[in-house]
Amino acid sequence: MAKSGTINAPALQLGATKAVRAGEKSVPTLLLAPTMIIMTIVGLYPLLHSLYISLTNYNPTFGTSYSFIGFANYARAFGDGQFWYSVGLTLAFTAISVALSLTLAVLLALLFNQYRFGFVVLRTFLLIPMLITPIAVGITWRTMMMPDLGVLNYLLSLIGVSHLSWASSPSSALASVILVDVWQWTPFMFIIIFAGLRSLPKSPFEAAAIDGAGHLATFMNVTLPMLKPVIVIATLLRVVDAFRTYDTVYIITRGGPDFATDLLSVYLQRVNFRIFDLGYGSALSWIALVIVLVVVLVFVNLTGFLKLVADKENR
Amino acid sequence: MSNSRILKSGAGALAAYGLAIAAALFFAFPIFWMVTSSFKSEVDISAYPPVWSFSPTLANYAQLFTELNAWQALLNSALIVGLATCIAMAAGTMAAYALARFDVKGKEFLAFEILSIRMLPPIVSVIPMFIIARQLGIFDTPWLLIAAYALSGLPFVVWVMRVFIQDIPQSIEEAAMIDGCSRFETFWRVTLPLLLPGLAATMVIVFMFAWNEFLLASMLTSQEAKTLPVIAANAIKPKAIAWGLASAAGVMMSLPVVVLVLLMQRYLVRGLTLGAVKG
Numbered sequence: 322m323a324k325s326g327t328i329n330a331p332a333l334q335l336g337a338t339k340a341v342r343a344g345e346k347s348v349p350t351l352l353l354a355p356t357m358i359i360m361t362i363v364g365l366y367p368l369l370h371s372l373y374i375s376l377t378n379y380n381p382t383f384g385t386s387y388s389f390i391g392f393a394n395y396a397r398a399f400g401d402g403q404f405w406y407s408v409g410l411t412l413a414f415t416a417i418s419v420a421l422s423l424t425l426a427v428l429l430a431l432l433f434n435q436y437r438f439g440f441v442v443l444r445t446f447l448l449i450p451m452l453i454t455p456i457a458v459g460i461t462w463r464t465m466m467m468p469d470l471g472v473l474n475y476l477l478s479l480i481g482v483s484h485l486s487w488a489s490s491p492s493s494a495l496a497s498v499i500l501v502d503v504w505q506w507t508p509f510m511f512i513i514i515f516a517g518l519r520s521l522p523k524s525p526f527e528a529a530a531i532d533g534a535g536h537l538a539t540f541m542n543v544t545l546p547m548l549k550p551v552i553v554i555a556t557l558l559r560v561v562d563a564f565r566t567y568d569t570v571y572i573i574t575r576g577g578p579d580f581a582t583d584l585l586s587v588y589l590q591r592v593n594f595r596i597f598d599l600g601y602g603s604a605l606s607w608i609a610l611v612i613v614l615v616v617v618l619v620f621v622n623l624t625g626f627l628k629l630v631a632d633k634e635n636r
Numbered sequence: 637m638s639n640s641r642i643l644k645s646g647a648g649a650l651a652a653y654g655l656a657i658a659a660a661l662f663f664a665f666p667i668f669w670m671v672t673s674s675f676k677s678e679v680d681i682s683a684y685p686p687v688w689s690f691s692p693t694l695a696n697y698a699q700l701f702t703e704l705n706a707w708q709a710l711l712n713s714a715l716i717v718g719l720a721t722c723i724a725m726a727a728g729t730m731a732a733y734a735l736a737r738f739d740v741k742g743k744e745f746l747a748f749e750i751l752s753i754r755m756l757p758p759i760v761s762v763i764p765m766f767i768i769a770r771q772l773g774i775f776d777t778p779w780l781l782i783a784a785y786a787l788s789g790l791p792f793v794v795w796v797m798r799v800f801i802q803d804i805p806q807s808i809e810e811a812a813m814i815d816g817c818s819r820f821e822t823f824w825r826v827t828l829p830l831l832l833p834g835l836a837a838t839m840v841i842v843f844m845f846a847w848n849e850f851l852l853a854s855m856l857t858s859q860e861a862k863t864l865p866v867i868a869a870n871a872i873k874p875k876a877i878a879w880g881l882a883s884a885a886g887v888m889m890s891l892p893v894v895v896l897v898l899l900m901q902r903y904l905v906r907g908l909t910l911g912a913v914k915g
Contacts, residue, residue: 345738345819352734355727356750356790363787364753367764374764381770432655439653445898446660449667452894454848456865457886460872461670464879472669472686508663513913516905520914554912565757568850568865572872586759586851594855599763606760617755 375603382597394604404605406580407588408612414495414584415563418502423556425503426510427548430518431540444515451508459572462501463488466573488574494581498570502563510555517551518544557620564613585609673883681880696884704867704885713863713889716778717846720785724842725835727786728793733823735794736801737809747795754791758784758851765856776858784852789842792907796841799911800834801827837903844893864889 375394379387398404433444450458465473466487474484488497525547529539567586570576576583576591589609593602673681675692700706734740735747765784769775804827812822850865857866868885871878897904905913 348819349734349738349740352730352738353740353746356731356794359723359727359783359787359790360750360753363783364756364761367761367768368756370768371760371764374767379767429659432652432659435652437649437652437656440656443656443660446664448898448901449894450663452844452897453667453670453890454850454865454868454886454893456848456850456868457670457883457890458666460868460879460882460886461666461673463872464673464883465666465669470682470684470686475685504663504666509908513905513909517913551909551913554909558909561755565759567759571850572869586757589759590851590855593763593766599767603763606763609757610760613755613757 371603371606374600375607377600379600379603380597381599387600390600394601395608397601398604398608401605403580403583404588404608407583407585408609410495410583411564411566411585412616414499414502414566415560418499418506418563419556419559421499421503422507422510422559423552425507426514426555427552429507429511430515431544433515434518447508447511449508450505453505455505455568456572458501458505459569462504462569463573466497488582489578491579491581494574494578498573498582501569501573502566505569506559506563510559513555514548514551517548521547557617560620561613561617564616670883670886673880674887676880678880696880697888699878699881700884700888704871704881705862706864706867706885706888709862709864709867710888712778712861713847716781716861716863717785717843719778720782720789720846721839721843723782723786724789724793725839728790729797729831729835731790731794732797732801733827736798737806747798750791750794753787754795758788758849762852762855765852769856775856776860778861780856781853781861781863784856785846785849788849789846792842792845793838796838796907796911797831797834799906800831800838803834804830833903834906837900837907840896840900841904841907844897847889847893 376389376391377387378390378393429447433440433447453461465471468474468484468486468489471487473487477483477485486493488494521544525543526539529543534542565586566584567590570582570584570587571590574582576587589602589605592598592605672690674696675694676687676690677693677695680687680690731750735743740746761784765780766775769780774780808826808830809822812826813819817825848865849863850869853863854866854869857863864885868882868889871882871885
């Protein structure tokens with residue numbers, strides 16, 4: 322046990338942020354070790370293994386022997402129309418769903434930012450969808466969207482809207498699963514943006530009011546710029562998660578009808594665990610991983626996400 | 637003049653309430669539908685037009701335990717998610733402390749690397765995990781999922797706890813150390829008690845994501861280690877879908893998360909944004 326006499330003098334100076342004491346040199350390494358070990362064994366190693374498998378024709382249904390085939394899987398992937406169709410569909414799904422959620426979340430945050438009686442209770446309802454297990458969300462929406470027996474078509478018939486086919490027709494299936502995604506994840510963006518809105522300083526709004534700015538002008542010139550960091554974080558996290566959407570689509574459509582909702586994760590699952598073409602599936606996974614990284618890096622660079630987090634640190 | 641202003645603000649309030657109630661209905665209705673469906677009998681659930689008042693039955697919940705083997709899935713879920721959460725919390729908090737309080741070489745890179753795990757789509761790691769698990773003979777055992785969930789929880793814990801630790805003034809720790817506490821004693825007696833709310837909030841989020849996870853759970857288990865989302869998905873068969881049963885499974889698995897998160901609501905935003913936005 323180190324006594325006070327052994328404290329390094331500089332560490333006691335005002336403003337010294339890191340107090341390193343004698344005999345503590347190895348402490349950070351020891352503290353970081355468990356995380357590094359888990360990340361290496363459970364995270365990095367399987368990834369590298371997957372890279373290796375992607376260079377083989379491994380398929381457990383054909384026995385345990387397999388051979389090294391170089392980049393053949395990757396070459397095959399570039400000619401795989403179904404794969405690129407899924408990539409495009411996933412990007413469209415992600416873009417539409419996140420854009421809708423973001424718009425709705427900002428509007429709801431503005432609405433609930435008023436101090437009115439009962440709004441706290443109503444707000445709680447807006448939180449719950451993101452907590453529901455996605456499988457349960459899928460089950461519930463699939464029940465509600467049944468064309469003949471579902472409650473949604475019943476409710477719509479009351480206001481004179483005729484029979485919609487929801488997820489059972491190729492033309493409306495994608496819109497239906499986007500609706501479910503928006504329903505489930507708008508709450509996620511809402512609570513983040515709402516928290517951001519609540520923590521904004523008052524004075525810029527007062528200044529805008531004195532200058533006689535209208536609601537829209539205040540929103541565009543005052544609220545939105547100040548809210549940008551929060552919106553960026555919420556959007557980045559949402560984009561990453563929307564891109565990997567699987568559970569609800571698996572339950573509601575399994576990629577159908579007629580591949581209308583065949584998102585990347587659903588397509589990959591089929592290649593891997595229906596036909597067990599694991600070598601090829603690994604190559605596709607790696608291409609998907611690179612796409613995610615590109616999307617994230619472009620986004621991070623466009624919005625300065627890391628700088629934002631670093632600023633937070635240095636404050 | 638003043639009359640019209642009152643009228644205008646009255647109309648504004650009415651519009652605000654109208655919109656707020658409409659939004660609450662949109663987000664709450666499917667949950668209401670799931671909960672009521674879980675208490676409906678087979679006849680009531682397939683009735684059209686849908687029935688709004690019915691005599692509730694617990695048959696679906698009973699069936700969960702008799703037919704879908706929900707006890708085992710519940711135990712599996714609790715064991716797997718509980719252990720994985722504890723491992724992620726312990727390892728992640730240690731790392732977070734190191735990043736927050738020491739000068740570590742390549743700290744930013746390390747933090748970014750940990751964050752990139754958050755970006756990794758699980759569909760990428762599922763094949764190698766499947767292959768490795770078969771070779772090691774741990775396919776369909778809890779250990780595989782425990783490892784996978786501990787990994788996916790880690791970035792949350794490291795990033796969020798790092799911010800929570802930074803929120804605690806270093807001077808408090810220094811004072812304790814000057815009084816003769818060792819680094820560990822200082823952490824245990826001074827820092828940890830102050831960290832408890834943050835720890836609890838982070839834990840709830842890690843728990844939530846692992847508890848709700850389906851993709852890895854469905855592909856890395858077959859019989860023994862099935863979790864709740866997997867058996868719930870099993871209630872959906874191509875031909876005969878047991879809607880009441882599936883709804884009951886949905887309610888049962890969603891309930892713990894809803895209760896836990898609503899208890900920790902105050903810290904939720906901080907946790908979900910990896911510490912970047914203060915709730």
